Amino acid sequence: xxxxxxxxxxxxxxxxxxxxxxxxxxxxxxxxxxxxxxxxxxxxxxxxxxxxxxxxxxxxxxxxxxxxxxxxxxxxxxxxxxxxxxxxxxxxxxxx
Numbered sequence: 001x002x003x004x005x006x007x008x009x010x011x012x013x014x015x016x017x018x019x020x021x022x023x024x025x026x027x028x029x030x031x032x033x034x035x036x037x038x039x040x041x042x043x044x045x046x047x048x049x050x051x052x053x054x055x056x057x058x059x060x061x062x063x064x065x066x067x068x069x070x071x072x073x074x075x076x077x078x079x080x081x082x083x084x085x086x087x088x089x090x091x092x093x094x095x096x
Contacts, residue, residue, distance in 0.1 A: 003041050003042075004041070004042040005039050005040065005041055005042060005079040005080055006039070006040060006041075006042045006051050006052070006080075007037050007038070007039050007051070007052040007056075007057040007060070007061065007076070007080055008037070008038055008040065008047035008049055008050060008051045008052060009035055009036070009037060009038075009047060009048075009049025009050055009052070010029070010035075010036050010037065010038040010046065010047040010048055010049055011035075011036070011048055011049065012036060014046075014047070014048040015029055015036050015038070018038075018046050023046060024046070025041075025044075026041070027039060027040040027041070027044065027046055028072060028075060028076050028079070030061065030066060030068060030072060030073065030076055031066070031067040031068050032060060032061075032065045032066055032067060033065050033067070034060060034065065035049075037052070037057075037060060037061070037076075039076045039079055039080060054080070054081075054082070057080055057082065058082050058083075061073060061076055061077055061080070061082065
């Protein structure tokens with residue numbers, strides 16, 4: 001059975017708590033210019049902010065906003081069912 005994931009905002013304090021307690025499990029934390037986003041199993045309630053719509057997640061999880069490794073961004077987009085190649089292709093097309 002395929003697990004459904006959601007993206008939501010999470011405060012730095014809550015992100016630190018989730019990491020410290022080991023509750024993060026298979027969730028992903030992504031640092032962005034606009035704050036931290038957690039990609040978690042639907043219903044996990046690890047984040048303490050709003051759940052992002054698919055359109056918001058697609059916008060926020062772009063290489064231009066992401067501050068971490070491209071592999072984490074790629075996996076987050078895959079879990080959310082967002083197009084991967086087009087978003088990450090922007091980075092390689094710019095010569096980076």
